[in-house]
Amino acid sequence: MKKRDIGKNVYKSCCLCIAFAVGFVGLADTVKAGTLDVLYYNHFENASQRAGWSTQYLALKERTNNWELQAKYVPSSRGSERITDEVNLSSKVRSATLNYDVRFHSKFEFVRTGKLHGLGGGSATTGCNAKTSRGWSARVIWDVNGVASIYVYHQNRVSSCGDRWTAQDFRFEAGKTYRVSLYVSLNSAPNVADGIIELYVDGVKIASANGVRLSGRSDVKIDKFLFHTFHGGSNSSYSPTKNVFTYFDNFLIMEGKNIVME
DSSP: OOOOOTTTOEESOSSOTTGGGOOHHHHHHHHHTTOTTEEEEEOOOSHHHHTTOOOSSEEEEEOSSOEEEEEEEOEETTEEOOEEEEEEEEEEESEEEEEEEEEEOTTOOOOSOEEEEEEEEETOOOTTOOOOTTEEEEEEEEOGGGEEEEEEEOTTOSSTTOEEEEEEEEEOOTTOEEEEEEEEEOOSSTTOOOEEEEEEETTEEEEEEEEEOOOSSTTOOEEEEEEEEEEOSSSGGGOOSSOEEEEEEEEEEEESOOEEOO
16 A cells, blocks of 8 residues: 555645645654644554554554555454554544555455444443443444445444444455545534534545434543454354455544545
8 A cells, every 4th residue: 555645635624734735754743743633643654653553463564665554353253353442632623534544355254244443532432332421433344245334333323232324335345455534523512413424435425424413522522543443243153264354554533524535
């Protein structure tokens, strides 16, 4: 996956006067200085960005002069072993966009369903946990044959294990690379259901959720990057038949609606 120049590839940005003159490599110093609307950024191209990411199920791989993060999905009784982390954003905001590249290995098995990364706030409710005004989450999931959906734990959810809004004309395919963008705008007040979530792939909107009451408290905003990826699920019917892999790169979270494309 090649590195991206956000200065040339931002759709409907909020405050990118500086960004139009700054390439992705130069952006790193700008981010550290606290300018722009960047809440999180990692493209694994230097030692400090790669530090701490190698684990039992994650490995940094160099491919065609470029580093990317490999996720290994190991079959388990619940689907595959959980690969999860929560990263605090640099600011708490009311709207934000998560952008990242994902490449599914040519032998990847989608099976029944699985998780991809997202955004959250407060206690960042997931895992079939009870509703709480202090937490919410919005992630991307794949279903059978790679069908993509927005997957949300919100205040008015119908399912105890999260509600989904499914793309009608899109599915992920093994062996291909995609640019995923997840835009979240919180509800305007705790008791108002007017939040918005939109899912873009390669700059095209494929699914949206409107009228969502994400946060139940005015002080619970968007403050977490949810690095979540695994199959499942609650039983082995979600499990791949063997270890399978995806590859991630170019993570960028910005305040507002910023669909960053190649």
